[in-house]
Amino acid sequence: MSTPRTLFDKLWDSHVIALREDGEALLWVDRHFVHEGSHHAFRQLDAKAMTVAEPALTFGIADHYVPTRGRPHIADPEVAGMVGRLSDNAARHGFRLFGLDDPAQGIVHVVGPEQGLTLPGLLIVCGDSHTSTHGAFGAYAFGIGASEVAHVLMTQTIWQRKPRRMRITVNGSLGPHVSAKDLALHVIAAIGTNGAQGHALEYAGPAITALSMEGRLTLCNMSIEAGARCAMVGPDETTFAWVRGKPFAPAGAALDDAIAAWRGLATDAGAVFDREVSIDGAAVAPTVTWGVSPEDALPISARAPFAQSDDPARASYIAGALDYMGLEGGMALSEIRVDRVFIGSCTNARLEDLRAAAAVLRGRKAVVPGLISPGSSLVKRAAEAEGLDRIFTEAGLSWAESGCSMCVGMNGDLVASGERCASTTNRNFRGRQGLGARTHLMSPAMVAAAAVTGRLTDVRTLPALAS
Amino acid sequence: MERFTTLTATACPLGLANVDTDQLIPARFMKRSRAEGYGGFLLHDLRFEPDGAARAGFRLDDPRYAASRILVARRTFGTGSSREAAVYALWDYGIRCVIAPSFGDIFASNAVKNGLLPALVSDADCERLLAELARAPQPQLTVDLEALTITGAGLSLPFSLDPVRRLQLLNGWDDLDLTRRHSAEIAGFRAARPDWTWPTTPSARA
Ligand code: SF4
Numbered sequence: 001m002s003t004p005r006t007l008f009d010k011l012w013d014s015h016v017i018a019l020r021e022d023g024e025a026l027l028w029v030d031r032h033f034v035h036e037g038s039h040h041a042f043r044q045l046d047a048k049a050m051t052v053a054e055p056a057l058t059f060g061i062a063d064h065y066v067p068t069r070g071r072p073h074i075a076d077p078e079v080a081g082m083v084g085r086l087s088d089n090a091a092r093h094g095f096r097l098f099g100l101d102d103p104a105q106g107i108v109h110v111v112g113p114e115q116g117l118t119l120p121g122l123l124i125v126c127g128d129s130h131t132s133t134h135g136a137f138g139a140y141a142f143g144i145g146a147s148e149v150a151h152v153l154m155t156q157t158i159w160q161r162k163p164r165r166m167r168i169t170v171n172g173s174l175g176p177h178v179s180a181k182d183l184a185l186h187v188i189a190a191i192g193t194n195g196a197q198g199h200a201l202e203y204a205g206p207a208i209t210a211l212s213m214e215g216r217l218t219l220c221n222m223s224i225e226a227g228a229r230c231a232m233v234g235p236d237e238t239t240f241a242w243v244r245g246k247p248f249a250p251a252g253a254a255l256d257d258a259i260a261a262w263r264g265l266a267t268d269a270g271a272v273f274d275r276e277v278s279i280d281g282a283a284v285a286p287t288v289t290w291g292v293s294p295e296d297a298l299p300i301s302a303r304a305p306f307a308q309s310d311d312p313a314r315a316s317y318i319a320g321a322l323d324y325m326g327l328e329g330g331m332a333l334s335e336i337r338v339d340r341v342f343i344g345s346c347t348n349a350r351l352e353d354l355r356a357a358a359a360v361l362r363g364r365k366a367v368v369p370g371l372i373s374p375g376s377s378l379v380k381r382a383a384e385a386e387g388l389d390r391i392f393t394e395a396g397l398s399w400a401e402s403g404c405s406m407c408v409g410m411n412g413d414l415v416a417s418g419e420r421c422a423s424t425t426n427r428n429f430r431g432r433q434g435l436g437a438r439t440h441l442m443s444p445a446m447v448a449a450a451a452v453t454g455r456l457t458d459v460r461t462l463p464a465l466a467s
Numbered sequence: 468m469e470r471f472t473t474l475t476a477t478a479c480p481l482g483l484a485n486v487d488t489d490q491l492i493p494a495r496f497m498k499r500s501r502a503e504g505y506g507g508f509l510l511h512d513l514r515f516e517p518d519g520a521a522r523a524g525f526r527l528d529d530p531r532y533a534a535s536r537i538l539v540a541r542r543t544f545g546t547g548s549s550r551e552a553a554v555y556a557l558w559d560y561g562i563r564c565v566i567a568p569s570f571g572d573i574f575a576s577n578a579v580k581n582g583l584l585p586a587l588v589s590d591a592d593c594e595r596l597l598a599e600l601a602r603a604p605q606p607q608l609t610v611d612l613e614a615l616t617i618t619g620a621g622l623s624l625p626f627s628l629d630p631v632r633r634l635q636l637l638n639g640w641d642d643l644d645l646t647r648r649h650s651a652e653i654a655g656f657r658a659a660r661p662d663w664t665w666p667t668t669p670s671a672r673a
Contacts, residue, residue, distance in 0.1 A: 145577035146551035258663035
């Protein structure tokens with residue numbers, strides 16, 4: 001009998017083209033997403049006078065730098081140049097582009113799953129660290145740097161060393177109004193930003209199986225913030241139901257073949273992980289960050305820490321984080337006033353996220369300004385068909401086009417210096433949302449609650465919340 | 468790619484923890500072409516006030532460390548965004564080696580692909596390096612990749628690096644050279660990929 005294998009072992013084994021004595025393996029890449037920020041890689045290609053090896057497996061998307069208002073016009077000439085260069089490269093090398101004028105344009109990690117380009121069993125790379133998102137389908141997906149992007153473009157392969165395997169089992173179930181985002185922040189706070197470094201992370205357990213695809217995408221998206229380069233959930237009926245009927249996904253007999261193969265991807269009973277962590281789903285509360293790293297996360301009922309620790313480096317870290325965030329040690333998180341809110345990004349701007357925010361905002365007014373940028377243009381139209389856009393605009397928030405928007409502070413959507421933003425994004429690093437911006441990460445429902453009260457708020461305490 | 472064997476140079480005890488790639492180069496500078504050089508953007512928002520004036524007391528701009536080619540930082544250097552521009556900013560500034568107790572995965576890989584050495588030391592050794600470099604009359608270190616040692620400022624310490632990455636840096640190997648030796652296997656593997664792994668063309672499906 002063969003040795004029991006984990007989901008990750010199976011994904012790895014099925015992509016190894018060649019194994020070197022030193023342990024590095026050459027892996028086949030099934031999907032490669034490039035964006036307008038991939039210009040360094042295309043320049044490397046040009047310098048070597050090479051072409052794209054597999055245009056049919058390469059997909060371009062304009063998302064990182066694009067404006068979310070006034071489209072299709074791009075006011076910033078540098079951005080217009082970058083988007084233009086991506087179009088030129090797509091035309092020259094013959095790969096499919098989801099450009100600014102494409103009805104299916106959106107953030108790369110939202111578009112891949114939506115188009116059926118992301119499938120179980122595939123190896124997926126992109127020059128963006130949150131490529132881990134696609135692992136939600138039971139794919140091996142990870143972010144790469146520009147030199148690796150160039151290598152994949154030229155060869156459709158990538159050199160990797162096999163990571164160790166780690167499993168996080170989430171038992172029980174998440175409470176009402178506790179989402180995958182809260183779970184993700186809870187996990188990162190529990191294991192730290194280094195906690196999964198060097199590991200391929202698999203999520204398992206009843207609380208994970210119960211998650212929708214959207215929730216699994218959010219969880220795998222945030223796993224990079226725990227140091228994991230890739231994260232995954234075993235494919236099941238929820239996964240297969242999502243894939244069915246998506247534009248680029250197999251159909252008919254090909255889909256039956258695929259599903260048969262995908263069923264075999266589950267981790268075998270008795271397979272060994274290098275590290276196991278287990279978490280009680282019922283213990284996860286709505287969670288927010290107070291500091292400048294995603295691991296600085298606490299339940300909304302908690303207080304900001306004091307700058308005290310036996311470890312002087314830790315104490316000085318807390319002091320620096322409190323100072324940057326403009327907070328006092330010991331203050332209740334629910335007393336923190338926000339200046340604006342943002343709902344968007346590849347973490348939390350799919351339809352389910354917008355519905356969760358709308359459920360809180362329906363019939364209410366926001367007391368601070370805010371921006372909502374859907375994860376893709378298809379999500380935008382679906383939300384409008386349900387009337388979600390009107391709930392947002394009637395609450396006083398702005399409804400924009402799709403892109404990375406205020407997640408990254410390089411496309412015109414910025415949090416002003418010193419301003420505090422309740423945000424559904426994935427990084428609260430210093431300056432991430434703009435120079436001097438103060439970011440608090442949380443779920444879409446929690447951002448909506450903050451919009452209504454003007455301070456960080458436990459969404460469960462709002463009266464008469466339709467559930 | 469440039470080879471890295473040994474380097475003797477001024478070393479700056481930066482001492483910061485959690486220097487993510489958004490700090491190494493803020494996103495707003497990444498629209499620029501590399502041809503302009505990214506060195507001026509390195510750690511920009513930590514080095515400069517919003518009005519562009521140099522921030523007083525920032526180690527990298529201390530004349531003692533002006534010619535630094537080595538940086539010593541605390542834990543989790545280079546986490547976050549996969550932007551290779553973070554390595555370009557270090558490289559264009561003149562940095563060839565970063566010493567720290569842990570690195571972001573993608574950063575370390577990007578670094579090696581550009582000839583920059585991410586040298587891993589223990590937390591205790593990192594603290595000793597920071598302390599000694601801060602008081603040494605001549606803040607200079609020799610990093611020997613063959614021997615995996617750091618010497619100078621009155622110290623002699625080991626460091627580690629993944630053996631494959633070490634070989635790549637020592638030889639200046641480019642991944643593409645290595646991959647080309649496997650073209651026949653790649654073609655064979657491609658031909659055996661199951662049909663369902665290829666994207667269908669929506670127009671062909673109706
Ligand atoms: S939304 Fe943010 S995290 Fe996601 S791909 Fe864009 S920049 Fe990266």
